[in-house]
Amino acid sequence: MIGTTGLNPVDERAKDAVARLRAFHRVVAEHSGRHYRTLVINDGAVAYRDLSLRDNGVTHDFLQRSHALFRAIDASERRNGWPGARMVIGAGFRAKGSRRGIDDAERRVDRILEQMAAAEISAEEAVRQAASIQRYADGIPQLQANFAFTRAYVAEAAGSRAGLGGPKMFVDTTIFDDSTPPSWVRCGPAIPFSEAGLQINCQFVPVTDLAAPGKVGNRIRGLRDGLDIGSALAPTLELRGLITASR
Structure with missing residues (x-):
């Protein structure tokens, strides 16, 4: 839309494009x-969101919130006659990301508090200085070296040529037990996806609706927790043994 305006x-x-963005x-x-x-x-x-290693309820919560967001965006798009949006949910590992910007801001706040405690500045001045703190190098640690994001980004970018086209919500089947969507996840057939250069080989399903999942004991039926997902992604690592040994 904005492309037609140069x-x-x-x-x-450009009014419609800007309105759509907002x-x-x-x-x-x-x-x-x-x-x-x-x-x-x-x-x-x-x-x-980081998933729980033991509680697959966190997996369900993320899936449910994502579906609610997608439906709200879809409703907004349809109401205004716009083309719609695509959502891709991927699963993957992440390494600890840099906190440089956050740590720098925290150090500056600590210095302001020290000055106030030493009566070098008033409380009002401390609030004013704290409010004016800006990060000159920013980042979100959870999205640095985040390979779930990589997986979702690559799949979304592939779009129609990989069978992932249109304004739909595509979910990585790795989050499901046996990589098979349970009956409460209403979806179309699984779509194989691969990217040889990044050694991605997985499947996505286009999800149309979510029903009440039900539980088996204390667990949501049909979903993996973070440890199960990690084991499915890297079966040779024996993650359960590594985590037990580290405790």
Whole structure:
């Protein structure tokens, strides 16, 4: 839409494109929270969460929140006659990311608090200085060396040529027991996806709806927890033994 204006947001024809962008940002913000954090860049958004190694309820919570976000975006798009959006949920490992920007801001806040405690500045001045702190190099640690993000990004970018086209919600089947969607996940047939250069070889299903999952004991039926997913992604690592040994 913005391309028809030569990427000029003040062109009269750009009004719909800018309105669409702002509507998208608003919907993502409304669905973000402590347990569903997001990063928005222009017309894309990344939601992320570390899964529990024992409780697959966290997996269900992320899937359910993602589905709610997708439905809200889809409703906004349809209401305005816009093309729709695509969501891809990927599973993967992540390494610890850099906290340089966060740590630097925390050090500056600590220095302000020390000055206030020493009566070198007033409380009002401390608040003013803290409010003016800016990060000059920023980043979200959870999205650095995050290979679930890599997996989802590569699949989304492949789009129609990989069978992942259209305004749909595609879910990596690695999150399901035996990589098979349970009956409460209403979806189309699995779509194989591979990227030889990154050694990605998985399947996605286009999810249309989620019903109440039910439980088997204390576990959500049909979903893997973080440890199960890790073991499915890297079966030769024997993750359960590594985690037990580290405790």
